[in-house]
Amino acid sequence: MARIGDGDKRWIVEDRPDGTNVHNWHWAETDCLDWSRNYLSNLLSGKPILSGDGNLYLRIKTLQKLDGEAYVNVRKGKIIPGYELNLILTYEAEARDSDGTSVILSTEGSVEIPYISDENAGEDPEIKITIKDDGPIGRRLKDAFVAKGKPFVLEKVREYVDVMAKGGPAKDELEVKKVGAKKPSSAAAATATATATASNVMDDNTGNNKDVSVKESKKKEEKRKEGFKTIKMSEKFSCRARDLYEILMDENRWKGFTQSNAQISKEVGGEFSIFDGSVTGTNVELQEGELIVQNWRFGSWPDGIVSKVRLTFEEPESGVTTVKLIHTDVPEEDRYGNSTVVENTERGWRDLIFHRIRAMFGFGI
DSSP states (O other), X not given: OOOTTSSOGGGOOOOXXXXXXXXXXXXXXXXXXXXXXXXXXXXXXXXXXXXXXXXXXXXXXEEEEEEEEXXXXXXXXXXXXXXXXXXXXXXXXXXXXXXXOSEEEEEEEEEEEEEEEGGGTTSOOOOEEEESOOXXXXXXXXHHIIIIIHHHHHHHHHHHHHHHHTTGGGGGGOOOOXXXXXXXXXHHHHHHHHXXXXXXXXXXXXXXXXXXXXXXXXXXXXXXXXXXXXXXXXEEESSOHHHHHHHHHOHHHHHHHHOSOOEEOOSTTOEEEETTTTEEEEEEEEETTTEEEEEEEETTSOTTOOEEEEEEEEEEETTXXXXXXXEEEEESSOTTOOSOHHHHHHHIIIIIIIHHXXXXXXXOO
């Protein structure tokens, strides 16, 4: 957006004297990290997990740590949450004798969720549970927390994710208005139909049937593409094209720079699974050091939606490679109604793939 006084005035949105962000036209960003810390602490701290079942007592003690970033962007009523959080909880664990009167073991443990992200909003995150006492009774207490405490913690995380998708702390401040397109009156519809019919008849009489078919075909194609976007990116690396191709097609290297599980076939028609299974697909076309074409599907997308990834590798000079990405048919919303798919996918390519390759292998320019 141009600054006031610069650029074409048609693209400038001037500030109002009263400071009002009318209909959220401007980008409005709310920092949600402190709010997230308080919200999750209220959901989890001090909550009992077991209260005597099997003479075991488990209680979440406190939210020890919540680091990372969390924010909500809003523009023109569109909510775009973003968060990458690392969460650590502590819990108290106690085992009593068969009478339930004497304490056999009293210890503590921790619960860590290393990566809560808007990119994986539709999936339960990885969760790590530990306990200080590693003896038989301690392991029994840990197993009890895995069985009872883990589902409880994940339920509260899902609650947080749902609240963020609705605007988090900015929800009450939003001027979200969904304005539906007005349906034409029956008289207007009849007029439009009559006009279209007359137009078709005139085209028939003048031999323009072919033009009408082309226009109808274009309209159908535009209709089919509604709700989908294309992502285009170009990145430059200080390495050979075949080296970068190999990194992207080798599952062990994927595991290394993404720190997540991956299974990748190097054959055309072969399947792949990356980012702990959150993305799956098949290889459509492969040319070593030159081209990768794949079908990609995210687990959080609506059923039946598959996008296409096309990566071309160009080596304009020895030791310098340009990768051009075209990612088509990316849905604007996931199966849960979150409208951040395109933004998250683009950010994932940039931050979780290209930038991490640079950091891991030193291919930066």
